[in-house]
Structures are given as structure tokens and as C-alpha cells.
Amino acid sequence: MLKMVTFFQGLPGQQSVLGTLDFPGSPQKSQSTSELESEASMSEASSEDLMPSQEAGLTPDGEEEESAKKKKKPKGLVNVFSVFTKGKNKKKKDQPRSSDPEVQSKSRLELDGPPPTVEELKEALESGRLEAAWPVLALERDLEALAAAGGASDEELVRQQSKVEALYLLLRDQVLEVLRRPLEAAPERVSQALAVVSQQELEDRRAAAGPVAAVLAATRPRRWLQLWRGGVAEVAAERLDGPPVAVPQGRSEVENRFVHMGCTMKEDLEAVVERLKPLFPAEFNVVHTYAESYHQHFATHLCTLAQFELCERDTYLLLLWVHNLYPNEILNSPKLAKELQGIRLGSLLPPKQIRLLEAVFLSNEVTNVKLLMTRALELESQRWVQDVAPQSLDGHYHSELAIDIIQIVSQGQGKAENITSEVGVQMKQLLLVELAALLRSYQRTFDDFLEKSKLLGNYRANIIANINNCLSFRTSMEQKWQIPQDSLRHLLDPLRDLKAHGFDTLLQSLFADLKPLFKRFTQTRWATPVETLEEIISTVDVRLPEFSELKDCFREELMEAVHLHLVKEYIIRLSKRRLVLKTEEQQQQLARHILTNAEVIQDFCIQSGSPATWLHQALPKLAEIIRLQDSSAIKIEVATYATLYPDFSKGHLNAILAIKGNLPSSEARSIRNILDINTGVQEPSRPLFSLIKVG
CATH class of the missing domain: 1.10.357.50 (Tetracycline Repressor; domain 2)
Structure with missing residues (x-):
């Protein structure tokens, strides 16, 4: 059976496992729209313009002051945005507690010294410091709390939310970039990015449980886990659509594409199982996600290909990959079979398309x-x-x-x-x-x-x-x-x-040479049957080497045909009605000649390789019918003979009985009637008397 490994051989330069997901040669992604938006928003940010305005009832140092109005503000909410100025803020009670999951991952960016300013957070995010995620998350929570408490004007809340969202755009791009090339980054950095995504999923669920202040834009759910999955799909497409590393001669373009996609998918998924699965939390279902993305792109490529009129070889290869190589050599390969066992990826092509291709x-x-x-x-x-x-x-x-x-x-x-x-x-x-x-x-x-x-x-x-x-x-x-x-x-x-x-043609000249020799039996009225038969046997023996190049089984079959011919021709001569013997002694003498000739024929044919043991009784039994004088004994012999040779007819019996010139016609008729009893008992498996015509 054709195995995929035969396709995989002879592909020097195939990327290493590290390269399967690192994509070191892929072009750097151009500055995204979100990054441009982030730049635009953050360019306006400063320590002053991100501080709450006096209209919101906030002092520069963040101290709470009494409002002219009687409405009481909750403690701590009015100072929420003072973290954007250096060194004058206290830790707010609405920020995450030390027991929260995200606090356990915080770096010294937040835990030591005063809270960072927006400029510092922006700079940290642009330099790839993912620990800045936690102060950004704290800002988002404080903003929600402030909006819920009514501690700032609508204009101020919208302005501050835009700054938070600008930070989130930077954070999102940094996190997804790390997870786009997870094997390029250090495991600790990958774990940081995964923790950020996990926390954002928690925040999405938390936000779904409560209403958002009317003045704030709805920014949840952010669905970063879904965005990551989309990025995996993009990576799968980039990897599978890439040019083959090596193109051996003799392969069609379709075959090269299949081999490249198959090798790439197998190696990439093995890297996911071996190196990414230990890093990713269970909720990411990382093996499942990568497998589905690669499978989907592989299937899409094949479905598109199947729409075109393919050459015969490519049709065969397409079916071979769909039915055999893809499921057996990739999905059920030793390193992947257990990991993909519970993932129902399905077939690369729909059943209707497969049936059509199979018919073609x-x-x-x-x-x-x-x-x-x-x-x-x-x-x-x-x-x-x-x-x-x-x-x-x-x-x-x-x-x-x-x-x-x-x-x-x-x-x-x-x-x-x-x-x-x-x-x-x-x-x-x-x-x-x-x-x-x-x-x-x-x-x-x-x-x-x-x-x-x-x-x-x-x-x-x-x-x-x-x-x-x-x-x-x-x-x-x-x-x-x-x-x-x-x-x-x-x-x-x-x-x-x-x-x-073929046998008839090979034996035609031999049988032609034997014909005049067999005629001597009747021409000499059986005067010298032994000498005549010896000449017949000698003639056959001389010609047998002509058939030595036949295989053994066919040489035996040919010798059986010769054996049959000798017996048949001998019986034909006995059935010519030219010999009428009126005395018992004459009949017994002929019977002895027949028995002697039968033995000679049998011995010669057996020694020459004939397997026709079924012919051994053909002549001796006829000799016995000629020898016997008692009508009842003849009947028994005829009945036995008819069971041995079912095609022995009344006509053949008449010809033999005609030799017995002393047999009354009434007894001859009675003997012939014995064949009526056996008529239709069985069909001859091998013809003998049906080859002999009597008149």
C-alpha cells in the first residue's frame, strides 16, 4: 500500500519542528489599524489631560472634597484617575485584591512604588511588557465604578474610557502577537500572554453579569480567546499555503501541494502536542484548536481543487489523501492519534464529492x-x-x-x-x-x-x-x-x-500418421493385432519429444488426449461390423487379443505420463462382453459397463454384439434393453463413446 512516508522522503530542507510554528521567515505584520488608533489616542495623553477635571469634583492630589451639592460620593471613586499622575495616588479599594488571580501574576511594575502613568503604561506595552495588563485592568474597573457612582461628567468618562481602550488595543496586539508565534517567545512570556487572555475571558463573563453605564461605550465582551483562535486559523492558512521546501522531479503540482500540506500539518501538530500543550491552559483546547484550523484549511483547499477537471493521476491522489494518507498517516500517526482521538475532524471532502471522484x-x-x-x-x-x-x-x-x-x-x-x-x-x-x-x-x-x-x-x-x-x-x-x-x-x-x-493442432499430424495404422486392424481382419499395435505405439513414442516444452501439467493432459485417441480408435475398429465370429473359440481368441492390446496401451500411456485411469476398463470390459456366452452374464457386464461409461449407447452395443455371430437376435435385443434401465442415470464426465460414430 502506498504510504505517505514515501511522499515525505527526499524532501531536504524541510523545516525543523521549531520552525513549524515559529514562522521566522514570515514577513512582519504591518502596523494594524488598532495600533494606529492607539497611537492617535495616546498622543493626546499627558499627566494633566488624563487627570480628573475640577468639574468632576477632584483635586490634583486626589483628596476628596465636599461638593456644593448634597449628593454624597462613595469614598475612593472620585480619585480613581489620579493613578495617571506620578506619585500622588493611594491604592484604591476597588482595584483587584491580592487574592485575585491577576494580582498573583503582577510584576514589580505595579507592586513597587507609585502607580504608573498612562505614558509609562503605553511605553511598557509598546516595549512588550505584558505585566502592564494588570494596571490597565485596574483602570477599567475603577472607570466602571466611577461611572456607576456618577462621580464624573459624561464628557470626562468618555475621554478617560478612550485612553483605557487605547491601552487595551496596544495590550491586545502585544498578547496576540506573542501567541501567534508561541515558539519564538520564552515559555514565561507565553504564559504571561495566556494569563492575560484567561483574565480577559473572566472579565468578559463578569461584565455580562451586570449592566454597563449608559455613558460608557460597550467594550465587553472583548473575546480575545476567539481572536486567538482566528489567529491560529490565519497561521494554518499561511503555513499550508506556503511554497514547498523541495520539489522533486516527476511530481505534479497537485502532488507537491499535497505532500507539502501533509508534511506541514503533521509536523506542526506534533510541535503543538509536544511544546504548546504543556503551556496552554485547558480552556484554550490548544491541540483541538490547531487541529481544526489546519483541517479546515486543508479541506477548503481540497474542495476548491475538486471543483476543477483533474487529470487521472491527480484524481487518484486526491482520493488517496482523503481516504488513506490523511486519516492514517497524519491523524492516526503515533504522536497524534491519542491527542486527536476525541476530535471529530471529519472527512476532507463531503460524501457527494467523494462518490463523484470515486466514479471518475x-x-x-x-x-x-x-x-x-x-x-x-x-x-x-x-x-x-x-x-x-x-x-x-x-x-x-x-x-x-x-x-x-x-x-x-x-x-x-x-x-x-x-x-x-x-x-x-x-x-x-x-x-x-x-x-x-x-x-x-x-x-x-x-x-x-x-x-x-x-x-x-x-x-x-x-x-x-x-x-x-x-x-x-x-x-x-x-x-x-x-x-x-x-x-x-x-x-x-x-x-x-x-x-x-492448441492440443488439437499439435496432435493433428500425429493422429494423421496413426490413422492408416489403425485401419490395418480391419483390413487384415484382426490377423496380426499385436504387430499392428506395436507399430502404433512406436510411432507415438517417436513423436512425444515434440511436446517436451509443455509444462508438466499440460504434457500430462496432452498424453491423456493421446491415450483417449488410442482407445477410441481401437473401439472404432471393433465397431466397423466387418468382423463376425460365429464360434466361441474365435470370440475368446479375439478377446485375448483385445486384453493384450489394452495392457500394452495402458502400460505405455501410464509410463508416458497419462493420468487417464478412467480409460483402463474401456477395452478389457468390451473383451469380456465378446468372450462371454451366457446371456445373463453378458447383461451384467453391459450394465456395469454402462455405469463406467454413461455415453455407451445401444448403437455402440449393437456394433460389439454384431461380432458375436452365434448370438440369437432375441437375446441380443434383450441385452440391448439393459441400457434402457440405465438411461439417464448420469451424464459422462469425460466423453468416450460420444466421440465414436456408429452406423
């Missing part, structure tokens, strides 16, 4: 297999007619056709199984149909060669090579494909016909 792939692959098989047969048949001698392998004539055809079919099947087993099953059914058609075409092409190329020098050698091919076809189909026997038998029918026609 099956159609393309079947067409290719058909063309390749046809081309292989054409090349093979051209070698026949060009009188090219076949190869010899282990002493047998050999043809590469079967190997080529099986390899073509197996490759198509293997590609389908690499996608899914279900696609493999569909492909198997389609390819078997095409293979059956190819084998029928092979048979027709071979028959045409047998008919038209008899004068070629390598005619017989190529016939033997093609007969040997049948074994390679049959063995491959039996071993590689689980095909039901009925279907396999139907599939192999053209090969059986091809082999039979």
Missing part, C-alpha cells in the same frame, strides 16, 4: 486497464505472426503475456484498494468483466493464428508457449482473487478452449 477514478482506471491489456495482446500476437521464437524458461516455452495482463489488472486493483477496501471491491468486479472480455479476445486471436500461420517456422513453439500461458492465468486468478467456482469456471472457459484448440 473507477471509470478512468478501467479504461486504462482495458487499453493496456489490449495493447499487450496486440504486441504478443504481432510476435506470433512475425515468427518470433518464444522464450524458454526452465525448459519450457514461455510467453510474458499472462504476466503482463495479470500485472496490469493487479495494479489497477491495488490502486483501488489503496483508496478503500470498498472501492477495491467495486474495482474488482469491473476488472473481472474486462479480463473475461480480454480472454475471449485472446482466444479468438489465437484461433486466427492457428488457422493462418501454419507455415511459420515457430508455429508449434508459439502454440506451446500459449498453452503454457493458460497455467499462469489460472494460477494467478485462483490465488489472488477470491472468486466463486462458478464465476471462475466461466472466466476460464476461453482458456480451456484455447488449450483444447
Whole structure:
């Protein structure tokens, strides 16, 4: 099975794990709108203009003074904005307590000395000092408290809120920039940024529980956790859309893109698991977030790609990644399988699109297999007619056709199984149909060669090579494909016909030489049957080396065909009705000749490799019918013979009984009727008497 690791090999220069999320080569982000807004707002800030105005009832040193009005102000709220001036503020009771989570993370920026001014906070944030988040948070809380208490004018509250928001814009950009490249920053700095985001999420929930003063703009929820997730999605897109580090020759653009995206996603997620997961709080669900972002961009890219008309190779690769490489080599890789187990990322393509691509792939692959098989047969048949001698392998004539055809079919099947087993099953059914058609075409092409190329020098050698091919076809189909026997038998029918026609052609000249020898039996009225048979056997024995290049199994089958021919021709001569023996002694003498000849035929054929044991009783049983004189005994022998050779008919029996010139016609009729009892008992598995015509 094609593995993704094969794609990953040979990619020198692939970024290290550190580089997977650090993005050292990515361009620096241009100054954002929020940063520009922050600059504009903060440029107006000074110690004086951020101090509460006298109209709000505040003194420069932050002391509470009595108002001309009778309305009483809560202690501490009127001095909330005095923290923006140096050294004259006291710690406010509305600021976070030391037991609050954020206070535990505060730096000495706030804990030592007087509270920082806005200029100092702005400078701290611009220099990346994330500990400034806590004084900014305190300002926001005090501002809310002041607005709720009515301790300042609407104009003053709006002006002060704009300064707080300007600080938050700076803080947000600094925090998200750290978390955008978390492996570039020190772990302590990443932890600081994460703590800020976590605190902001708490503040979002706190703000949702109570109303906001009408005069203040609604700034919550800030949703920094959501912004971080959006940043992760942007990072995933940047990483996956980046150019491949190395582009080996021979790959298509689509293949290079798949390999790059697959390698990048796998390595980046491994870095997240190994280096970021220990740093990030559980609420960030960092592995899940990165996995979903990378998966979504990968899926979006593939969905877009699938809309175009793809070449055959790219269609296959797309399905291979969707079904096999992506789920097995990335999501279920050793380092990621456990971490992604509970994350249902789903498929890279929707089911409808997948089914369409599978149909296109099956159609393309079947067409290719058909063309390749046809081309292989054409090349093979051209070698026949060009009188090219076949190869010899282990002493047998050999043809590469079967190997080529099986390899073509197996490759198509293997590609389908690499996608899914279900696609493999569909492909198997389609390819078997095409293979059956190819084998029928092979048979027709071979028959045409047998008919038209008899004068070629390598005619017989190529016939033997093609007969040997049948074994390679049959063995491959039996071993590689689980095909039901009925279907396999139907599939192999053209090969059986091809082999039979090949045998007939190879044996044609031998059988022609034997024909006049068998005629001697009747021409001499069986005067010298032993000498005649010896000449027949000698003639066969001389010709057998011509078939030595057949594979062993086919040489045995051919010898069985020779064995059948010898028995059949012998019976034909007995059935010619030219020999009528009227005495018991004459009949017994003929029976002895038949038994002697039967033994010679049997011994020779067995020694020559014939497996046809089913022919052993064909001649001896006929000899017994001729020898017997008792009608009842003959009936028993005929009945037995009919069970051995179901195609033994009344016509054949009549021809044998005609030899017995002393048998009354009434007894002959009674003996023939025995075959009526056995008619239809069974069909002959191998034809013998159906090959013998009697008149």
C-alpha cells in the first residue's frame, strides 16, 4: 500500500519542528489599524489631560472634597484617575485584591512604588511588557465604578474610557502577537500572554453579569480567546499555503501541494502536542484548536481543487489523501492519534464529492486497464505472426503475456484498494468483466493464428508457449482473487478452449500418421493385432519429444488426449461390423487379443505420463462382453459397463454384439434393453463413446 512516508522522503530542507510554528521567515505584520488608533489616542495623553477635571469634583492630589451639592460620593471613586499622575495616588479599594488571580501574576511594575502613568503604561506595552495588563485592568474597573457612582461628567468618562481602550488595543496586539508565534517567545512570556487572555475571558463573563453605564461605550465582551483562535486559523492558512521546501522531479503540482500540506500539518501538530500543550491552559483546547484550523484549511483547499477537471493521476491522489494518507498517516500517526482521538475532524471532502471522484477514478482506471491489456495482446500476437521464437524458461516455452495482463489488472486493483477496501471491491468486479472480455479476445486471436500461420517456422513453439500461458492465468486468478467456482469456471472457459484448440493442432499430424495404422486392424481382419499395435505405439513414442516444452501439467493432459485417441480408435475398429465370429473359440481368441492390446496401451500411456485411469476398463470390459456366452452374464457386464461409461449407447452395443455371430437376435435385443434401465442415470464426465460414430 502506498504510504505517505514515501511522499515525505527526499524532501531536504524541510523545516525543523521549531520552525513549524515559529514562522521566522514570515514577513512582519504591518502596523494594524488598532495600533494606529492607539497611537492617535495616546498622543493626546499627558499627566494633566488624563487627570480628573475640577468639574468632576477632584483635586490634583486626589483628596476628596465636599461638593456644593448634597449628593454624597462613595469614598475612593472620585480619585480613581489620579493613578495617571506620578506619585500622588493611594491604592484604591476597588482595584483587584491580592487574592485575585491577576494580582498573583503582577510584576514589580505595579507592586513597587507609585502607580504608573498612562505614558509609562503605553511605553511598557509598546516595549512588550505584558505585566502592564494588570494596571490597565485596574483602570477599567475603577472607570466602571466611577461611572456607576456618577462621580464624573459624561464628557470626562468618555475621554478617560478612550485612553483605557487605547491601552487595551496596544495590550491586545502585544498578547496576540506573542501567541501567534508561541515558539519564538520564552515559555514565561507565553504564559504571561495566556494569563492575560484567561483574565480577559473572566472579565468578559463578569461584565455580562451586570449592566454597563449608559455613558460608557460597550467594550465587553472583548473575546480575545476567539481572536486567538482566528489567529491560529490565519497561521494554518499561511503555513499550508506556503511554497514547498523541495520539489522533486516527476511530481505534479497537485502532488507537491499535497505532500507539502501533509508534511506541514503533521509536523506542526506534533510541535503543538509536544511544546504548546504543556503551556496552554485547558480552556484554550490548544491541540483541538490547531487541529481544526489546519483541517479546515486543508479541506477548503481540497474542495476548491475538486471543483476543477483533474487529470487521472491527480484524481487518484486526491482520493488517496482523503481516504488513506490523511486519516492514517497524519491523524492516526503515533504522536497524534491519542491527542486527536476525541476530535471529530471529519472527512476532507463531503460524501457527494467523494462518490463523484470515486466514479471518475473507477471509470478512468478501467479504461486504462482495458487499453493496456489490449495493447499487450496486440504486441504478443504481432510476435506470433512475425515468427518470433518464444522464450524458454526452465525448459519450457514461455510467453510474458499472462504476466503482463495479470500485472496490469493487479495494479489497477491495488490502486483501488489503496483508496478503500470498498472501492477495491467495486474495482474488482469491473476488472473481472474486462479480463473475461480480454480472454475471449485472446482466444479468438489465437484461433486466427492457428488457422493462418501454419507455415511459420515457430508455429508449434508459439502454440506451446500459449498453452503454457493458460497455467499462469489460472494460477494467478485462483490465488489472488477470491472468486466463486462458478464465476471462475466461466472466466476460464476461453482458456480451456484455447488449450483444447492448441492440443488439437499439435496432435493433428500425429493422429494423421496413426490413422492408416489403425485401419490395418480391419483390413487384415484382426490377423496380426499385436504387430499392428506395436507399430502404433512406436510411432507415438517417436513423436512425444515434440511436446517436451509443455509444462508438466499440460504434457500430462496432452498424453491423456493421446491415450483417449488410442482407445477410441481401437473401439472404432471393433465397431466397423466387418468382423463376425460365429464360434466361441474365435470370440475368446479375439478377446485375448483385445486384453493384450489394452495392457500394452495402458502400460505405455501410464509410463508416458497419462493420468487417464478412467480409460483402463474401456477395452478389457468390451473383451469380456465378446468372450462371454451366457446371456445373463453378458447383461451384467453391459450394465456395469454402462455405469463406467454413461455415453455407451445401444448403437455402440449393437456394433460389439454384431461380432458375436452365434448370438440369437432375441437375446441380443434383450441385452440391448439393459441400457434402457440405465438411461439417464448420469451424464459422462469425460466423453468416450460420444466421440465414436456408429452406423
